[in-house]
Amino acid sequence: METIYWVLIAIMIIIGFIGLVFPIIPSVLFIFGGILLYGFLFTFEQFNWIFWVIQILLVILLFTADYVANMFGIKKYGGSKAGIWGSTIGILAGPFIIPAFGIIIxxxxxxxxxEMIVHKKDLVTASKIGFGSVIGFISSVVTKALIQLFMVGYFLLVVLL
Structure with a gap:
């Protein structure tokens, strides 16, 4: 039975990492869910208040990193809030409309x-902003992956030691 429990926890964590490339999946919630699942299936005994504070701060950092990286990439190339919203909608819809490359396109x-509709920007300027959104998205994915790896590593360190 213990093996089945670990498989379920691993599936939650794996889904969390899949969420990095399919943003419709709330990746951090699956990773945090995997940690909670461990507690319910095994024990919460190893998890002291320091563990929970660190994990919750990492969750907050993940949510913040996602927004800040996208905003920074767009703002750096002259974009506006409209560009940020358009990029966010594109991130969510892209993988479903163009399965292989939608996450970038x-x-x-x-x-x-x-930017073209709301602020009437020309195609060249809007394309630079679009490029900035891709740079922001890629930075966000890398940052979130590192934070998630740290969350999982810290969890495993506490559980296995």
Missing amino acids: GPFIGAILA
Whole structure:
């Protein structure tokens, strides 16, 4: 039975990492859910208040990193809030509309369309902003992956030691 429990916990964590490339999946919630699942299936005894404070701070950092990286990438290339919203919609819709490349093309096109429609920017300027949204998204994925790896590593360190 213990093996089945560990498989379920691993599945939760794996889904969390899949959420990095499919943003519709709330990745951090699955990782945090895997930690909670361990507690319910085994024990919460190893998890002291320091563990929970660190994990919750990492969850907050993940949510913040996602927004800040996207905003920074768009703002750096002259974009606006409309570009940020367009990019966000593109990130969510892209993988479903263009399965193989939508995760990259979606935020690019979303930012371009938003800037052209809302702020009447020309195609060249809007394309630069779209490029910034892709840079922001990629930075966000790398940052979130590192934070999630730290969350899982810290969890495993506490559980296995």
